[in-house]
Amino acid sequence: MKSMQKLILTSILTAWILILCLPACKHQPGVIPSDPEDTMTIDTTPIDPGPQFDSTGVKCDSNVVYFEKDIMPILRQNCAYSGCHGGGTYEDGVNLETYQKTISTGKVRAFNPNNSELYEVLVTNKQSERMPPAPNARLTTDQISLIAKWINQGAKNEICNPNYGQPIACNDQGVTYSGFVKKVIDNQCVACHKASNQSGNVRLDTYDAVFASVQNGSFMGTIESKPTFVRMPFNANPLDTCTVNKIKNWITNGAKND
Numbered sequence: 001m002k003s004m005q006k007l008i009l010t011s012i013l014t015a016w017i018l019i020l021c022l023p024a025c026k027h028q029p030g031v032i033p034s035d036p037e038d039t040m041t042i043d044t045t046p047i048d049p050g051p052q053f054d055s056t057g058v059k060c061d062s063n064v065v066y067f068e069k070d071i072m073p074i075l076r077q078n079c080a081y082s083g084c085h086g087g088g089t090y091e092d093g094v095n096l097e098t099y100q101k102t103i104s105t106g107k108v109r110a111f112n113p114n115n116s117e118l119y120e121v122l123v124t125n126k127q128s129e130r131m132p133p134a135p136n137a138r139l140t141t142d143q144i145s146l147i148a149k150w151i152n153q154g155a156k157n158e159i160c161n162p163n164y165g166q167p168i169a170c171n172d173q174g175v176t177y178s179g180f181v182k183k184v185i186d187n188q189c190v191a192c193h194k195a196s197n198q199s200g201n202v203r204l205d206t207y208d209a210v211f212a213s214v215q216n217g218s219f220m221g222t223i224e225s226k227p228t229f230v231r232m233p234f235n236a237n238p239l240d241t242c243t244v245n246k247i248k249n250w251i252t253n254g255a256k257n258d
Contacts, residue, residue: 052168057161065150066158067099068237073187074143075102076236078132081192082199087234097235099157113151122147136196170242172249176258177207181250184243185210188233200230207257214255220248 060066080086080096087097095101096118102108106118113119121131122144130138139147175181185204191197194205202218203209213219221229223239231238239247250256 054161054163054166054168057164058159059164060160060162064158064160065146065153066160067102067150067156068159069162070146071102071150072099072236074139074147076233077187077191078136078139078143079191081197083197084132087192087199103155108151108155110155111152113148116151116155119144119147119151170245172242172245175246175250175253177210177250177256178258181210181247182207184239184247188236188239192234199234211255211257214251220251223247 060069065071075096076086082089084091085094085096090105094105096106102118106116108116108118121129122139124130127134132138189204192199193202193209195203202213204213210219218229220226222232223244225231225238233239
């Protein structure tokens with residue numbers, strides 16, 4: 001029995017001696033050895049957050065008629081220009097260049113279009129009283145209905161951001177005359193610069209007239225408020241930077257009638 005115990009102790013002692021005789025690990029304490037086959041690298045490229053969207057101001061409600069967005073363009077194009085009710089000429093004392101002037105001189109009665117002079121002159125059958133006066137065309141049924149709806153909603157000066165929810169970055173590529181430039185000009189310029197009302201002896205109601213203005217530099221000079229030029233649109237908010245850049249890009253690409 002004693003010999004058996006002696007044999008076991010001898011075996012254990014021998015095993016410990018062999019372990020102690022093994023070569024010591026050459027790695028520094030606390031350092032994990034690198035795997036020569038591990039070639040993975042850390043990507044430090046900033047993550048693209050994607051398109052950023054405009055969240056300024058108030059989102060437009062399709063059920064609400066906004067003065068600056070919906071009504072003012074109609075007035076500018078048909079009424080608020082030199083020789084009529086804007087541009088320094090205010091026939092019958094009616095000034096339709098701003099919200100406050102439209103309400104007061106247009107005798108707008110909130111919630112009551114039929115008692116509002118601004119609306120009455122649009123629908124009257126009396127040729128001597130109707131506006132716009134002949135030979136100018138009447139406003140369209142949709143335009144008249146929109147003005148009536150605005151008055152019925154209280155004739156308020158509500159403001160919204162038409163670009164709410166749209167990408168902030170301005171995509172000024174692929175701009176065409178028919179698809180963008182003409183629409184801006186018709187909405188902001190033609191009322192004062194057409195065959196029957198050539199304010200400043202300038203016409204912008206045809207492509208050829210616009211192209212001539214582009215060639216002599218006056219078109220960009222006015223919308224960019226360059227020295228010696230009168231800022232346009234006159235007596236109205238300037239065109240936003242994105243719109244100006246789009247028009248500039250169209251001009252840079254040849255100002256084509258596309």
